[in-house]
Amino acid sequence: MKKGLALSLNMIIIVAIAVLTLASISIFFFSGSFGQISEAEAQRLFSSGCARYCQPDLYETFRNAYTASQNDHDFVSACERLGYGDGAHVNRCFERCSNCFLEVNQDDINRGYDNLIALTERG
Incomplete structure (x- = not known):
């Protein structure tokens, strides 16, 4: 037993x-x-973010678009996932947008945003 x-x-x-x-x-x-998005989802979010934030008639200046994009968690996550930039340097993402013609002036460059020269040379 x-x-x-x-x-x-x-x-x-x-x-x-x-x-x-x-x-x-x-x-x-x-x-x-x-908690991670797929590569395809990151590409989709990044493309829609570029289309949204790189409209000169909507945001007019780089600073306005930059401020708005920092508050877009999906755009920042997609940018990080694709290796284009990070939350502290969202402006690096704009450099990768093929149709980003935002007005970047000397004041923006003096504020410490990095990689802005690439945007000014394209526009």
Whole structure:
């Protein structure tokens, strides 16, 4: 009688260890994919952000577009995912926009925005 009880307790322990192991492995593999956007989604978000923020008649100046884009989490995330810039340097993203002809003046350059020369040379 004692042996039957011991066998079931061992079985419970083995099953519990197996469940914990499977849970740990699945968390390890899936944790990297949560919170990140795919490359295709990043391209789509980036293209729509470029179309939105690089309209000279809407934002008029680089500074206005830059300020608006910093508050767009999707655009910043897409920019970071594609390796174009980061949250602190969203203006680097505008350099990658093919149709970005925002007015960049010397005052913008003096404020410490980096990579603005590339925008002025294209426009």
